[in-house]
Amino acid sequence: MSTILETKDLSIAFGGLKAVQNVNLYLEHGELVALIGPNGAGKTTVFNMLTGVYVPTSGAIIFDGQRIDGTPPDRLTRLGIARTFQNIRLFHDLTVLDNVRVAYQVNTHHTFIDSIFRLPRFWKEENDMRDASLGLLETMGLRQFAEEKARNLPYGAQRRLEIARALATRPKLLLLDEPAAGMNPQETRELMHTIEHVRKTFDLTVLLIEHDMSLVMGISERIYVLDHGQLIAAGSPAEVRSNPRVIEAYLGEVATDALA
Amino acid sequence: MAQNSDKKRVHFWWLLTLVLFYALIQAGISSGLIGGFYENVLMNIGIYIILTVSLHLIIGITGQFSIGHAGFLAIGAYASAIVTMKLDGPFYLAIIVAGVAAILAGIIVGLPTLRLKGDYLAIATLGFGEIVRIVLLNIPYVGGASGMRVSHMTNWTILFVAVVATVWVIYNLTNSAHGRALLAIRDDEVAAESMGVNLTYYKVLAFAIGAFFAGIAGALYAHNFYQINPSNFGFLKSFEILVFVVLGGLGSLSGAILSATFLSIINTLLQSFPDIRMILYSLVLILVMLYRPQGLMGNKEITDIRLFSRKAREVQER
Numbered sequence: 001m002s003t004i005l006e007t008k009d010l011s012i013a014f015g016g017l018k019a020v021q022n023v024n025l026y027l028e029h030g031e032l033v034a035l036i037g038p039n040g041a042g043k044t045t046v047f048n049m050l051t052g053v054y055v056p057t058s059g060a061i062i063f064d065g066q067r068i069d070g071t072p073p074d075r076l077t078r079l080g081i082a083r084t085f086q087n088i089r090l091f092h093d094l095t096v097l098d099n100v101r102v103a104y105q106v107n108t109h110h111t112f113i114d115s116i117f118r119l120p121r122f123w124k125e126e127n128d129m130r131d132a133s134l135g136l137l138e139t140m141g142l143r144q145f146a147e148e149k150a151r152n153l154p155y156g157a158q159r160r161l162e163i164a165r166a167l168a169t170r171p172k173l174l175l176l177d178e179p180a181a182g183m184n185p186q187e188t189r190e191l192m193h194t195i196e197h198v199r200k201t202f203d204l205t206v207l208l209i210e211h212d213m214s215l216v217m218g219i220s221e222r223i224y225v226l227d228h229g230q231l232i233a234a235g236s237p238a239e240v241r242s243n244p245r246v247i248e249a250y251l252g253e254v255a256t257d258a259l260a
Numbered sequence: 261m262a263q264n265s266d267k268k269r270v271h272f273w274w275l276l277t278l279v280l281f282y283a284l285i286q287a288g289i290s291s292g293l294i295g296g297f298y299e300n301v302l303m304n305i306g307i308y309i310i311l312t313v314s315l316h317l318i319i320g321i322t323g324q325f326s327i328g329h330a331g332f333l334a335i336g337a338y339a340s341a342i343v344t345m346k347l348d349g350p351f352y353l354a355i356i357v358a359g360v361a362a363i364l365a366g367i368i369v370g371l372p373t374l375r376l377k378g379d380y381l382a383i384a385t386l387g388f389g390e391i392v393r394i395v396l397l398n399i400p401y402v403g404g405a406s407g408m409r410v411s412h413m414t415n416w417t418i419l420f421v422a423v424v425a426t427v428w429v430i431y432n433l434t435n436s437a438h439g440r441a442l443l444a445i446r447d448d449e450v451a452a453e454s455m456g457v458n459l460t461y462y463k464v465l466a467f468a469i470g471a472f473f474a475g476i477a478g479a480l481y482a483h484n485f486y487q488i489n490p491s492n493f494g495f496l497k498s499f500e501i502l503v504f505v506v507l508g509g510l511g512s513l514s515g516a517i518l519s520a521t522f523l524s525i526i527n528t529l530l531q532s533f534p535d536i537r538m539i540l541y542s543l544v545l546i547l548v549m550l551y552r553p554q555g556l557m558g559n560k561e562i563t564d565i566r567l568f569s570r571k572a573r574e575v576q577e578r
Contacts, residue, residue, distance in 0.1 A: 051454060072453070074453050074454075074456045074459070077455060082454075083454055090448075091443065093443070094440070094444065094447060098440055101437065101440055102440045102441060102444040102455055102457065103456065105437040105440070105441065105457075106455070108437055110437070112433060112438045112465060115432060115433055115436035115437065115438050115439070116436075117432070122436065125437070129437065165455065166455075168455075169456055
């Protein structure tokens with residue numbers, strides 16, 4: 001096992017607001033790790049730093065042996081980090097197939113000259129792209145929607161499409177930002193199976209942000225808990241569940257008293 | 261395999277239609293059946309199709325709201341006029357120079373305005389168009405306010421080739437991985453960037469290619485009239501092209517072509533009523549926007565209607 005992602009004293013401040021402070025976390029290759037915390041704890045901010053949307057104020061992010069803090073999102077995608085969004089951000093006016101194909105093109109090499117003049121490289125890579133994308137849709141159970149516009153998909157399918165789109169970039173590390181938000185328990189269970197499945201199939205490392213603690217307990221190998229921008233706990237699901245600071249963060253002090 | 265031969269058949273019919281159309285008009289012009297007036301209408305339509313389709317790439321496909329397109333037109337017009345009139349160069353060279361000069365301008369506009377969105381980009385590009393006009397106005401070499409005399413060199417053959425090349429290039433670009441990247445930028449920049457789309461590269465690409473064809477249109481435009489001066493390329497010109505794009509339906513290539521043709525014809529017909537021309541023209545625009553707010557074609561293409569099964573086939577025949 002080797003470390004694929006590591007942060008060192010990762011911090012960011014917006015004006016006077018210290019949104020995230022001194023976060024140290026690591027992911028081993030092939031792990032499924034969850035980052036949880038109450039609303040506003042800074043989970044998505046951490047995500048946005050890992051994916052290049054925000055540049056950290058201080059600290060370092062090391063991915064696959066190189067420092068990546070400050071690298072723009074499109075370069076990170078090429079290095080092998082893919083993500084989904086908490087509030088679904090599909091390309092709504094494109095078809096489901098095209099949504100996946102947009103992401104797949106990081107693996108292609110033909111230039112716009114090849115495209116304009118329809119040179120052989122264009123045809124070869126377009127064909128590969130279509131086959132691979134349709135294959136991915138099949139895996140995610142979206143094959144029948146291939147020609148639908150993304151905006152017309154049912155909610156759960158849109159969430160799955162976000163994952164399919166992220167997978168199309170052929171990532172080493174997949175970051176999922178509240179993939180089960182807005183899903184009912186049945187859909188959530190199915191989604192968790194899907195995540196397990198793609199993780200094994202594509203040999204992925206997964207970092208999962210979740211708001212709902214019960215949900216990640218089942219599938220995560222390790223859990224980090226974030227509150228007010230700081231890590232307050234880390235460990236196996238069982239350890240985290242019984243950690244008094246975690247209970248306090250989630251339930252408040254009064255409730256802790258009640259439990260005691 | 262079936263799909264490939266199908267594609268070839270479609271290509272063949274397209275080619276045949278184009279050649280026949282070209283030959284028919286050419287015969288009409290050489291036999292005198294299509295007189296000077298109608299030939300001029302054709303020139304107008306062709307030039308506006310090139311302009312509209314090139315702006316369609318920037319606004320309709322990439323979603324970058326640019327209203328300085330007349331600036332690229334002006335640069336193409338003046339660059340080509342300098343080559344033919346001042347340097348005695350051949351016309352085809354002038355067309356290429358016009359395109360290249362406009363590309364450079366496109367990159368110069370594209371790079372600093374990349375971070376701007378929506379209204380802000382519109383204002384910046386509007387500023388660009390005005391800068392080009394004012395600069396031309398103040399260069400004595402190109403005649404300042406009185407402009408330049410240009411020989412008439414644009415003919416049906418050159419126009420036809422230019423229009424077909426423009427539509428072909430922009431169609432091919434749109435229907436490729438690169439076109440999908442542009443569409444992704446239009447739909448959601450943040451998501452596009454997260455999927456590995458390099459925003460800088462693609463926005464500059466769209467501006468450069470759009471500018472290239474606007475520059476070519478400029479060369480054809482300059483050599484169609486006998487005189488160009490900076491007032492031909494004011495804000496109203498940019499606005500006119502923008503209206504064509506919106507009226508055709510944002511994102512629809514065939515819509516852009518249709519609206520450029522339709523409005524050019526209306527514009528010409530209305531020239532018989534000079535007093536109320538602009539009133540009637542504006543009325544047409546208002547009526548179209550009232551009854552077709554999504555533009556003539558919406559975001560659909562003509563082929564969606566005629567060969568509606570084609571896209572479905574792409575999936576089935578995997």
